[in-house]
Structures are given as C-alpha cells and as structure tokens.
Amino acid sequence: MLSEILKKEIETLFIEKKYDEVIKISEKKLNQKEMPASLSNLIGVCKILKKERTIEDVYSALSYFEEAYIRGKKTIHGLNGLTHLISISLQFLEKNKNLSPFILKAEKFYLEAEGHHKLNETFLSTGLLLYSHLLDRNKKKEISNQILNSSFKSKTLRSSCLFQKNYFNDWSQTDHLKNAIINSKYFDKLEVKKINKLDYKDNKKINLGFVCCDFERNHPVTFFIKDTIKYLDKKKFRIHLFSFAKENTKDESQNDLKNLSDEWFNLNQLDNQKVVNLIQKKKIYILFDIMGFTNPNRLEIFNSRVAPIQVSWLAYCNTIGFDTIDYMIVDKNLVIKDEEKLYLEKVIRLPKVWNSHAGFNLKRKYNNLPSQKDEIFTFGSFNNFRKISFETVEAWSSILQNVSNSRLILKSSTFCDTNSLLNEFKKNGVENKVKILDKVNFFKKKDHLELYNKIDLALDTFPYNGVTTTFEALWMNVPVIVLKGYNFNSRCGESIIKNTKIKYLISSNTKEYIYKAIFLSQNKKKLIEIRKELYDQVLSTPLFDTKSFAKDFSDCLLKILSN
Numbered sequence: 001m002l003s004e005i006l007k008k009e010i011e012t013l014f015i016e017k018k019y020d021e022v023i024k025i026s027e028k029k030l031n032q033k034e035m036p037a038s039l040s041n042l043i044g045v046c047k048i049l050k051k052e053r054t055i056e057d058v059y060s061a062l063s064y065f066e067e068a069y070i071r072g073k074k075t076i077h078g079l080n081g082l083t084h085l086i087s088i089s090l091q092f093l094e095k096n097k098n099l100s101p102f103i104l105k106a107e108k109f110y111l112e113a114e115g116h117h118k119l120n121e122t123f124l125s126t127g128l129l130l131y132s133h134l135l136d137r138n139k140k141k142e143i144s145n146q147i148l149n150s151s152f153k154s155k156t157l158r159s160s161c162l163f164q165k166n167y168f169n170d171w172s173q174t175d176h177l178k179n180a181i182i183n184s185k186y187f188d189k190l191e192v193k194k195i196n197k198l199d200y201k202d203n204k205k206i207n208l209g210f211v212c213c214d215f216e217r218n219h220p221v222t223f224f225i226k227d228t229i230k231y232l233d234k235k236k237f238r239i240h241l242f243s244f245a246k247e248n249t250k251d252e253s254q255n256d257l258k259n260l261s262d263e264w265f266n267l268n269q270l271d272n273q274k275v276v277n278l279i280q281k282k283k284i285y286i287l288f289d290i291m292g293f294t295n296p297n298r299l300e301i302f303n304s305r306v307a308p309i310q311v312s313w314l315a316y317c318n319t320i321g322f323d324t325i326d327y328m329i330v331d332k333n334l335v336i337k338d339e340e341k342l343y344l345e346k347v348i349r350l351p352k353v354w355n356s357h358a359g360f361n362l363k364r365k366y367n368n369l370p371s372q373k374d375e376i377f378t379f380g381s382f383n384n385f386r387k388i389s390f391e392t393v394e395a396w397s398s399i400l401q402n403v404s405n406s407r408l409i410l411k412s413s414t415f416c417d418t419n420s421l422l423n424e425f426k427k428n429g430v431e432n433k434v435k436i437l438d439k440v441n442f443f444k445k446k447d448h449l450e451l452y453n454k455i456d457l458a459l460d461t462f463p464y465n466g467v468t469t470t471f472e473a474l475w476m477n478v479p480v481i482v483l484k485g486y487n488f489n490s491r492c493g494e495s496i497i498k499n500t501k502i503k504y505l506i507s508s509n510t511k512e513y514i515y516k517a518i519f520l521s522q523n524k525k526k527l528i529e530i531r532k533e534l535y536d537q538v539l540s541t542p543l544f545d546t547k548s549f550a551k552d553f554s555d556c557l558l559k560i561l562s563n
Contacts, residue, residue, distance in 0.1 A: 010026060040081065041077060148161050159293040174342060190273050211290060213291055226253075243266055330354050367476050394510075465490060502534070
C-alpha cells in the first residue's frame with residue numbers, strides 16, 4: 001500500500017518536475033505489480049517526460065500504462081492508463097515499429113472498456129485517434145456519430161468529427177451545414193474592438209491577412225499560396241502572413257513566404273486573444289482563414305468580427321458554420337447556383353479554378369509510359385489513406401480484377417496501420433496486386449515526385465478527392481481518373497481536370513470510372529496522347545498559371561470590396 005507520507009512526497013517531486021526521483025522512489029518502495037493504478041500511470045508519465053528518455057523508457061512507460069488499465073478497468077485511473085497507452089504508442093510507433101504489439105493490446109482493451117466508459121469524452125476522443133490510425137472506417141464512423149450526438153462541448157473533438165464526415169458518403173451537404181452551425185456555438189467569442197471604431201481610411205493600401213498553421217516544411221499550402229501573394233498587385237495590397245507554425249530559420253519554404261510578404265508574424269506562442277489584438281492593431285481589412293477544421297483551436301479567431309471582411313479559402317473545402325465568416329472562395333465547377341444556400345458563407349466564384357500551384361524547382365522531363373518497358377500496368381494513388389473509402393476500394397478492386405498484369409501503388413502523407421486497408425483488398429482477391437510505399441516526407445519532395453515515374457495512370461479517391469496529389473501527378477504528366485461529386489469537397493478533382501481541358505478523365509459514376517481506367521490500360525495509344533498533352537500544355541493551364549490566377553484572385557477581392 002502507498003502511505004500518505006510517500007504519496008505526498010511523490011506528488012511534490014512530480015510538481016517540481018523531478019521525474020527521475022519520482023521513478024526511483026516509487027520503484028524502490030513498490031513492485032510494479034503492487035502499485036495502485038494511479039501511481040502506475042504517474043510513473044509511466046514520468047518516464048515519457050524525463051529529460052534523457054530512451055526507447056527502453058518508452059517501453060517501460062507503456063508497460064506501466066497497461067498495468068494501470070488492467071488493475072483499474074472500471075475506474076478513472078484505468079481509463080487514464082488506457083488513453084495513455086493508445087496516445088503514447090501512436091506517438092512513437094512511426095519511428096519504432098516494434099511498438100505494434102502495444103497497439104494490438106490497446107485495441108483489445110478499448111473494445112473491452114466500452115462497457116464502462118462509452119459515454120466518456122476522453123475515451124471516445126482516444127478511440128477516434130486509434131481507429132483513424134487503424135483505418136477502421138466503420139468504427140471511426142460509429143465513434144464520430146456518438147460524439148456529434150452527445151452533449152460534449154469540446155470544439156476540438158466535435159470539429160474533428162465534422163472533418164471526418166467528409167470521408168464518408170452517408171452525409172449530404174445539408175447535414176454538413178446543419179452540423180457546422182450547431183458546432184459553431186461551442187467556439188468562444190473573443191474580445192474585439194468594434195469595426196466601426198477602427199479607422200481603416202489611413203491605410204494607403206488594402207491590408208490582407210492570411211492566418212495559417214501550415215506555413216512550413218514544404219506543406220502543400222505553401223505551394224498554393226506563395227505565387228498568389230508574389231503576383232498580387234502590391235500597389236493595391238499589403239500582405240500580412242500570420243503563422244502558427246514553428247519558427248525555423250533553415251526552412252526554405254517558410255523563408256520564401258517571409259520574403260514574399262510585407263509582414264510576417266510568428267504567433268506560435270501567443271494565445272488567441274493576443275492574436276486578435278495584433279490583427280486589429282495591424283488594421284487588416286480582409287482576413288483569410290487558411291485552416292478550417294484542420295486547427296479548431298486557432299479557428300476560434302474567426303468566430304469574432306476581427307476584420308471588416310473574413311474569408312474561408314484553400315485549407316478546408318466545406319462550410320465552417322460561423323456567421324462571422326463572410327465569404328468562401330470556390331470556382332464555377334465546385335458549387336452550382338442552386339446549392340449556394342447549403343453553405344453559410346456567401347459563395348464567391350473564381351472564373352477558372354479556386355487555387356493555383358506554383359510548381360516545383362526541378363527540371364521537368366517527359367515521363368514515358370512505364371508499362372512500355374514493363375509488362376505490368378501500374379495504377380497509383382498517393383492520397384492520404386483516410387480518403388480511401390469503401391466505395392473507392394471496391395472500384396479499384398474491380399479495375400485490378402479486369403486488368404491482367406496490373407498493380408496498384410499506394411502512398412500516404414499520414415502514418416497509418418495498413419493491415420485493415422489490405423484486408424479490404426483481400427476480400428476482393430486482389431491484395432497481391434497492391435503495393436504500399438512509405439509515407440511522404442515533405443523535405444524529400446524530389447524523391448516523392450520521382451515516384452510518379454512508376455505510374456501509368458493515377459486514380460483519385462472519392463468522395464474526398466485529392467488536390468495536392470492531383471496537381472503533382474499532372475505536373476509529372478500522369479493522367480488522373482476522377483469522379484464527379486455532390487459538393488465543394490467532392491468536386492475538387494472534377495474542377496482540376498476540367499481546367500486541363502482533358503474531360504475524358506472525368507467520370508459521371510463509378511461504373512464509368514472503372515470503365516475508363518480499364519479502357520486506358522488497354523488502349524495505350526490513347527493514354528500516351530493524353531500524357532503528351534499534359535506534358536506540353538498543363539503548365540500553361542489555369543492550374544499552374546499563377547500570374548493569371550493572382551489577377552483573378554485580385555479581381556475577386558476588389559469585387560468583394562465593391563459590394
């Protein structure tokens with residue numbers, strides 16, 4: 001048993017951050033099997049927090065968390081042990097695959113614990129994390145529905161579930177709008193100066209502010225925004241970039257953005273109220289949200305009237321549900337007239353495409369059809385594996401079944417356990433035709449792009465389309481088969497391909513999607529023609545003509561101002 005004196009001593013040492021001493025005293029006084037669940041948890045946490053942590057410490061910590069769960073299954077200490085076991089395992093798993101057995105145990109424990117903790121917010125939040133990693137769509141959907149139908153007030157958790165819903169076909173755009181509006185009430189209002197009290201007439205130029213958490217490490221956002229701000233009319237606009245990314249003087253992509261902007265602000269250490277104060281101090285007239293539900297904690301900034309005009313663009317392709325976000329920038333292909341009422345923001349359309357890619361600082365070479373050298377025809381998708389829906393797996397499996405000597409290469413930007421995904425292909429008897437590559441490293445962009453040289457024909461995911469990966473494939477003159485969707489998020493692929501003017505690559509339904517993929521694999525002359533057209537013309541299309549895009553973007557802003 002843990003005496004009150006020892007308990008107090010341990011608590012004092014923990015508060016003083018003397019983690020090694022907590023571990024030493026606890027392990028000396030009590031055997032691990034004798035420790036109460038609460039102390040077992042504490043020791044595990046100390047082993048993770050200690051300064052000179054080793055992989056042995058991580059293993060030991062996970063063992064302590066496991067013991068805490070086993071001894072306190074029905075208690076809060078048992079729940080803490082389980083949530084620590086899951087979160088810490090996932091945190092270190094990517095760099096150490098030997099931790100996989102802990103994930104298997106964690107899932108077993110999670111299912112066992114549902115009877116005791118299924119209404120607990122922390123439990124469900126951890127479950128969402130676990131099953132996103134395991135790519136178990138049914139379980140992820142079940143947990144998301146439980147959270148959205150609960151009384152939980154966590155904006156981060158609820159927003160994460162809304163984001164997840166874009167991956168599934170079972171929600172209409174009406175559902176997205178209704179739930180986004182409900183979700184908005186969980187975001188706090190910050191203290192702001194009234195807009196009519198701020199004098200914007202002193203601004204010699206129109207102050208634009210772009211707020212983002214991903215201005216770093218060659219993140220896809222950097223490729224879509226850098227030429228836009230580079231080519232905006234500097235006689236009319238003054239560019240302010242508000243970054244929540246970690247400051248890194250060696251990060252070339254971040255340095256590029258700093259140099260292109262008039263003012264750069266590193267807000268990583270500031271709370272939302274101080275950020276709002278700074279934005280208003282700088283008299284930003286048009287403020288852009290480039291986060292959406294990718295960062296709910298910072299999105300809260302836009303739930304108050306910080307600037308006269310507030311706009312959603314680029315990062316999240318659906319409605320946010322805030323009545324303080326005035327506009328959502330789309331294009332003519334993404335939201336049709338009759339659907340405008342299904343987005344709370346006022347839809348404003350760019351004439352060609354809603355974003356434009358700066359391309360890459362690499363010498364572009366014509367990518368010959370790989371199957372001309374190899375008898376195997378290679379399909380590919382480098383989209384986030386969480387975008388691979390059940391319907392997508394069924395379509396891809398049908399294609400592989402009907403194309404002899406074919407294979408499918410997959411690669412994800414996020415680290416996931418792919419066993420569940422492979423099992424879905426196994427059900428259709430095509431698992432031996434599927435090859436999974438390691439996840440994307442943003443720093444090694446050249447290595448990533450060269451993988452497209454292995455792909456004959458790329459296949460898009462649905463209903464959650466690829467965007468960055470589709471631009472990359474087209475830059476590498478690899479055609480992409482896409483499927484028409486029902487809302488902004490699911491029409492991105494269609495809009496991108498329409499701007500290449502190669503409309504053959506667009507499918508109206510899954511049957512046509514499958515047919516076209518099979519047809520092009522068997523008619524290489526047609527496929528080569530498309531690939532040559534992409535190589536010759538795609539850089540001059542709106543997809544990569546960033547100067548023209550910046551002009552359209554500028555005209556769009558001036559139109560907003562005139563209204």
